[in-house]
Amino acid sequence: xxxxxxxxxxxxxxxxxxxxxxxxxxxxxxxxxxxxxxxxxxxxxxxxxxxxxxxxxxxxxxxxxxxxxxxxxxxxxxxxxxxxxxxxxxxxxxxxxxxxxxxxxxxxxxxxxxxxxxxxxxxxxxxxxxxxxxxxxxxxxxxxxxxxxxxxxxxxxxxxxxxxxxxxxxxxxxxxxxxxxxxxxxxxxxxxxxxxxxxxxxxxxxxxxxxxxxxxxxxxxxxxxxxxxxxxxxxxxxxxxxxxxxxxxxxxxxxxxxxxxxxxxxxxxxxxxxxxxxxxxxxxxxxxxxxxxxxxxxxxxxxxxxxxxxxxxxxxxxxxxxxxxxxxxxxxxxxxxxxxxxxxxxxxxxxxxxxxxxxxxxxxxxxxxxxxxxxxxxxxxxxxxxxxxxxxxxxxxxxxxxxxxxxxxxxxxxxxxxxxxxxxxxxxxxxxxxxxxxxxxxxxxxxxxxxxxxxxxxxxxxxxxxxxxxxxxxxxxxxxxxxxxxxxxxxxxxxxxxxxxxxxxxxxxxxxxxxxxxxxxxxxxxx
Numbered sequence: 001x002x003x004x005x006x007x008x009x010x011x012x013x014x015x016x017x018x019x020x021x022x023x024x025x026x027x028x029x030x031x032x033x034x035x036x037x038x039x040x041x042x043x044x045x046x047x048x049x050x051x052x053x054x055x056x057x058x059x060x061x062x063x064x065x066x067x068x069x070x071x072x073x074x075x076x077x078x079x080x081x082x083x084x085x086x087x088x089x090x091x092x093x094x095x096x097x098x099x100x101x102x103x104x105x106x107x108x109x110x111x112x113x114x115x116x117x118x119x120x121x122x123x124x125x126x127x128x129x130x131x132x133x134x135x136x137x138x139x140x141x142x143x144x145x146x147x148x149x150x151x152x153x154x155x156x157x158x159x160x161x162x163x164x165x166x167x168x169x170x171x172x173x174x175x176x177x178x179x180x181x182x183x184x185x186x187x188x189x190x191x192x193x194x195x196x197x198x199x200x201x202x203x204x205x206x207x208x209x210x211x212x213x214x215x216x217x218x219x220x221x222x223x224x225x226x227x228x229x230x231x232x233x234x235x236x237x238x239x240x241x242x243x244x245x246x247x248x249x250x251x252x253x254x255x256x257x258x259x260x261x262x263x264x265x266x267x268x269x270x271x272x273x274x275x276x277x278x279x280x281x282x283x284x285x286x287x288x289x290x291x292x293x294x295x296x297x298x299x300x301x302x303x304x305x306x307x308x309x310x311x312x313x314x315x316x317x318x319x320x321x322x323x324x325x326x327x328x329x330x331x332x333x334x335x336x337x338x339x340x341x342x343x344x345x346x347x348x349x350x351x352x353x354x355x356x357x358x359x360x361x362x363x364x365x366x367x368x369x370x371x372x373x374x375x376x377x378x379x380x381x382x383x384x385x386x387x388x389x390x391x392x393x394x395x396x397x398x399x400x401x402x403x404x405x406x407x408x409x410x411x412x413x414x415x416x417x418x419x420x421x422x423x424x425x426x427x428x429x430x431x432x433x434x435x436x437x438x439x440x441x442x443x444x445x446x447x448x449x450x451x452x453x454x455x456x457x458x459x460x461x462x463x464x465x466x467x468x469x470x471x472x473x474x475x476x477x478x479x480x481x482x483x484x485x486x487x488x489x490x491x492x493x494x495x496x497x498x499x500x501x502x503x504x505x506x507x508x509x510x511x512x513x514x515x516x517x518x519x520x521x522x523x524x525x526x527x
Contacts, residue, residue, distance in 0.1 A: 020049055022069040025059050032060065077115040079127040084136070087124070092137030094121055149266050152189075156347035158230045160189045160258075161216065162271035163246065165204050169279065171288035172313045174201040178288070181313060183278075184208045185321075186216045186233070189270045191341040192330050193226040194321050199314045209245040214401055217253075217352055221428075222406045226325070226342050229350040232256040234268045253352065282320045286313075355417065364399045368413060371396060375424055376410060383408055383421035384431075386438035391418075 024045045031037040039053075046056045062068050083097060090096040094117070101114045115123070124133065135143030163186040171178040182204045186196040196216025198208045219227040233255060235243045247257040265272045283289060287305045295301055308316070325338045333341045369376050371394045375384035378398050396418065400408045406426060410418045422431050507513070 021059065021071070024049060024056075025063050025069045028056070028060050029063050032064075077119050077123050079123050083120075083124075084128075087136045092133060094124055144266070147266075149269070155190045157188055157191050157193075157226075157342055157345040158228055158347065158349065159232070161186045161195065161230045161233045162189055162268040163187075163209075163212070163233060163235045164268065164271040164275065166275045166278070168283055168313075169290040170283050170286045170313065171290065171307055172201070172310050173307045174310045178307055180290070181310065182208070183317065184212045185271070185274070186212055187271050187274050188226065188230070188338075188342070191226070191338050191345060192270070192274075192333060193325055193338040193342050194274070195227050196223075197318065197321055199317060201310050206245045210249055211401055213246065213249055214357065218354075218357055219349075219351060220354065220407075226339065229253050229255055229352060232258055234258040234260055236260050236262065236264070236268060277324075278320070282317070286316070354420065364397060368395050368397055370394070376408075376421060378408060379405065381405075382424040383410075384424045384427060384435060385410075385419055385421040386431075386434040387419040388421070389435070389438040389442050 028037060028041060028045065031041055042053050042056050042060070045051075046053045049056075083101075086097040086100050087094070090100070098114070098117045098120050101120075105111045105114045128136075129146070131143045131146030134146055163184070166183050166185075168181050168183055170180065172181055174181075179201050181199055181201050184198045184200070184204045185194055187194050196212040196214070198204070198212035198215070200208045215223050216227055217229060219225060233246055233250060235246055235257060243257065243259055247259075250257055260267045279291075284291070286308065288307045292300065327337060329335055329337055336344070369378065371388055371391050373392055374382045375388055376382070376396060376398060378400075383398075395413050397411045397413060397415075398408050399411065406423050408421050410421050412418055422428075427435075
């Protein structure tokens, strides 16, 4: 091989006759052993390999006497284990390795002769692969750039998600300081939809992971339409708390968490490709991008560039995520956007009821609030919902998902979930209609209750022209009439009974009379 100085290698042309010599000589030797070898066979091989007949006869003689099918390998210098260690020591610098070998040979005359520097260069290019040379020069990450990886077979939506943290190389302003925020996100491997995102101004912790998972699972506005429960999630064990948090949170939903070995980004290539794409397509154009080209001495070209606030950075990143899902067309999706690929996938979806997600990954500022006629006040904005009708004056607690203030969850002071509330200024027509329908239903129910009470409170009587007792105007039902007639019949019979009309005659003397326990026994016998 030769090197043009740029690192590119050019294969040297193989000399005619070298290719196919072993096969040809083996075939000729077999014919000779069988007694069938003729000059025509040798002439045919010589013409095919571009050699003279004499050369082919010489090959056959070498095979017969030495058992050798190929040419004698020329003595040449090869890369040994010692050379590899020296290359690693000197960062792949062949000149320093050559000088080190010369110094060792000077101290120990019994060592093998040291080749020339050009021979050492040729041996390194010949005996070491490009990946080995890059690894000895720059380390494991450089070596992996020359590896070959297989692609996983295509799957359906929500078959597997991949999650990761990324430190954003952009300095943003947080309370007067410049920091590099972190993003935690999950992506569907089949459709390339970013299903959940959470951003923190510091190294992410459990709350960021749970917030991203909440966004990914919940398909209601404003999170959907992609999401639901995946069959499995792949995470990097190098981020131990990420794996542990995801496993604990998703275990209740029977979602498997695949624990990948540490520092194996190729095993979750989808989310790693997303990390690279986000930096190239979005982060690189933001102010205070730390990987931008530098001037002499490593100075930035615009050291006074204004930094983004954290809120502006989060809004911009969420906007880029929306663009990725709805407008970007990755090459792997055959010209479709991730959302289009998601909608076209017929795989069934598994959703989690809203009640089960009410307390999942939500933050609480610890304050109690009061429901008013404008809803619940949070962050100087009003939130409304149809379930609030008739509940003004109730003391409640608000819980919310970080970086998503369009929807909040409201609980009473005892911790019972009352329902979700939407931002009043951004309420949809459907939400407004639901609120009006709840007020109308409450008014209708009250009106029905009041009318029923009025009927119980007041009896109406018939108009009369004589001085008799008033008669009720309302016609009694069959059961009421039967009860009233039965009561009147019983009362009439009791009134007709006159037990004192005919006095009783004395009892005959021969009748047995009851014994009075208060009278002495002798008196009873006398009587």
